[in-house]
Amino acid sequence: MSIFFSSVLAVTSISSFLVILILVIDLIINNYPNFDININNKKTIKVEGGKPLLFALKDKEIFIPSACGGRGSCGYCKVKVLNTSTPYLPTELPYLTDEEKKNNIRLSCQIKVKSNLNIEIPESLFSVHQYETKVLSLTDLTYDIKQVTLEIEKDQNIDFKSGQYIQFEVPPYKLTSETVYRAYSIASAPSDNKKIELEIRLVPNGICTTYVHQYLKVGDKVKINGPYGEFYLRPTDAEIIFIAGGSGMAPIKSILLDMKEKGINRKATYFFGAKTKKDLFLLDLMEDLMKAMPNFKFIPALSDLNADPDWQGERGLITDVVDKYILSGENKEAYLCGSPGMINACIGVLTKKGIPNEKIYYDKFA
Amino acid sequence: MNISSIAILFGSIITGNILLSYYLGMCSFLSISRELKSAIGLGVAVTFVMAITTPLNWIVYNIILVPLNITYLRFIVFIMVIAGIVQILEMIIERFSQTLYYSLGIFLPLITVNCAILGVNLFMIIRQYSFINSIFYGIGSGIGWLLAITLLAAIKQKISKNILPKGVEGAAISLIISGIMAIAFMGFSGIIPIN
Numbered sequence A: 001m002s003i004f005f006s007s008v009l010a011v012t013s014i015s016s017f018l019v020i021l022i023l024v025i026d027l028i029i030n031n032y033p034n035f036d037i038n039i040n041n042k043k044t045i046k047v048e049g050g051k052p053l054l055f056a057l058k059d060k061e062i063f064i065p066s067a068c069g070g071r072g073s074c075g076y077c078k079v080k081v082l083n084t085s086t087p088y089l090p091t092e093l094p095y096l097t098d099e100e101k102k103n104n105i106r107l108s109c110q111i112k113v114k115s116n117l118n119i120e121i122p123e124s125l126f127s128v129h130q131y132e133t134k135v136l137s138l139t140d141l142t143y144d145i146k147q148v149t150l151e152i153e154k155d156q157n158i159d160f161k162s163g164q165y166i167q168f169e170v171p172p173y174k175l176t177s178e179t180v181y182r183a184y185s186i187a188s189a190p191s192d193n194k195k196i197e198l199e200i201r202l203v204p205n206g207i208c209t210t211y212v213h214q215y216l217k218v219g220d221k222v223k224i225n226g227p228y229g230e231f232y233l234r235p236t237d238a239e240i241i242f243i244a245g246g247s248g249m250a251p252i253k254s255i256l257l258d259m260k261e262k263g264i265n266r267k268a269t270y271f272f273g274a275k276t277k278k279d280l281f282l283l284d285l286m287e288d289l290m291k292a293m294p295n296f297k298f299i300p301a302l303s304d305l306n307a308d309p310d311w312q313g314e315r316g317l318i319t320d321v322v323d324k325y326i327l328s329g330e331n332k333e334a335y336l337c338g339s340p341g342m343i344n345a346c347i348g349v350l351t352k353k354g355i356p357n358e359k360i361y362y363d364k365f366a
Numbered sequence B: 001m002n003i004s005s006i007a008i009l010f011g012s013i014i015t016g017n018i019l020l021s022y023y024l025g026m027c028s029f030l031s032i033s034r035e036l037k038s039a040i041g042l043g044v045a046v047t048f049v050m051a052i053t054t055p056l057n058w059i060v061y062n063i064i065l066v067p068l069n070i071t072y073l074r075f076i077v078f079i080m081v082i083a084g085i086v087q088i089l090e091m092i093i094e095r096f097s098q099t100l101y102y103s104l105g106i107f108l109p110l111i112t113v114n115c116a117i118l119g120v121n122l123f124m125i126i127r128q129y130s131f132i133n134s135i136f137y138g139i140g141s142g143i144g145w146l147l148a149i150t151l152l153a154a155i156k157q158k159i160s161k162n163i164l165p166k167g168v169e170g171a172a173i174s175l176i177i178s179g180i181m182a183i184a185f186m187g188f189s190g191i192i193p194i195n
Helices: A002-029 A053-059 A098-102 A123-127 A207-215 A246-262 A283-292 A318-325 A340-352 B003-013 B026-031 B036-065 B071-096 B098-104 B107-113 B115-126 B131-159 B171-186
Strands: A034-039 A043-048 A078-081 A105-107 A117-120 A129-140 A145-152 A165-170 A180-185 A195-201 A221-228 A239-245 A268-274 A296-302 A332-338 A360-364
Touching (some): A002 B036, A002 B071, A043 A053, A180 A246, A268 A318, A318 A340, B003 B131, B026 B131, B036 B071, B036 B115, B071 B098
Parallel strands (some): A034 A117, A239 A332, A268 A296
Antiparallel strands (some): A129 A145, A129 A221, A145 A195, A165 A221
8 A cells, every 4th residue: 555655656746846847947948038020121020939930920910821720731821931040840841842942931830930030921911900700690501510690890891802711719618728710711792891701510529610619609709810812703704613512612602692792794603512411501592693693503412322312403422513514624713612632532623624723723621 | 986987987888888789779870870960969969868867867766766665666757757858858959959959850859768768777777886877877878879879870971972782771771880880899898897
């Protein structure tokens, strides 16, 4: 018995001594001074040292796009850093091309501010702001997708292009001990700059999705920042192919509503992939849009061949359906939104049809 | 300090080299020896950790574990102390030498599970060294490891431009080189017996 107690006591006291030692040394050593960051040779800001560049800039209300929230898995937060001693990290390399490396492009979530830096960012990022919003309504679109309507508070207005996304701030709660950010596409039309809609699908144990589905209530305050992204309708006269699955509906819905409001009547086909009938949503809206825009066609397809025997529409994988409907890729451009697997498969089909890669625009959920 | 401390110091560097006569700490020895600079960096880090952890673990063992009669915990306790020291070392290197930090990369945390370090700590117990001797033994083994990896890296750098038969490229030639080095070090045995 006594050997049991002395063992536990010894191991606990040695480990707690080590922990305290590490904490004390961490406090002394990782105590960086503030550093100056010079942006585009125009503006100099003072930031807290030792933090990743992405978060240091966020503290100063400069929002670099990041879909993964700084985990180094989306590769969006690229920034040109002119003078850093940090060599390229293994976590950055998969996202950088040789061209970008030559131009000193870095992933801002991976490099820490440990000296004064000169950086260059697109001017448009200065127009990214943080917005305080209030939850106006929460609607179930399907059993696992919720539509969240947020109203911008105070005198702020959000100006965005249809198809762009915002970042949703999740405060600490049961699943996270720190504030995290997750990107969601705006589903509403840009004409209403006081309100935005998001479509959020529940991911088991997803930090943000669980928060939205189980904790968020009407009237709650939510902070967002944005808008970001290059996923918007290009002003050409090419025929449009939209492909989406699940909550990938959101940016495409925004683009369609925008087209309707602006009276853009380009030929457009929208392929929407779902597993079964209960994964389909907003069918009424699509009907209305088809009536309002005679050149627009909505084609939902079910991938589960055995479900819903009464289903009259298309069946099969979305790639097969696209393959069947699109005969040639001439004078067409494509907009894809969904899981990386779906997007990669669809890019394969579309390039085979002759649509050049630079005419295929997509939003991957990382 | 007496004559046996000096003997232990030199013995652990040369005749009882932890790497070349006991073949401990091989994984980082083989993988970090491509470049002389990072090899010396890792060698210095290992020496530092050995020099600190060996006397520290001597204290922990003789002051805490032996009186409480719980020496069976020595493996877990030694590893804990080594891990803590490595963590501290990592923080210090990250703060003061970016180049060293990024060239050691993933191998810095791997020092924690470098068997040479645990091996030295356990040999010190088995051989019943005194506290003073354990300091010299820790430093000596570290320098021995540093010496071995530096030599291997230098030799590899020297032969890097030579054309090797396909079958012995990479790890194979490193093992052959370290085997020959071990034989050479065997030649020292008998000069200073270490026990």
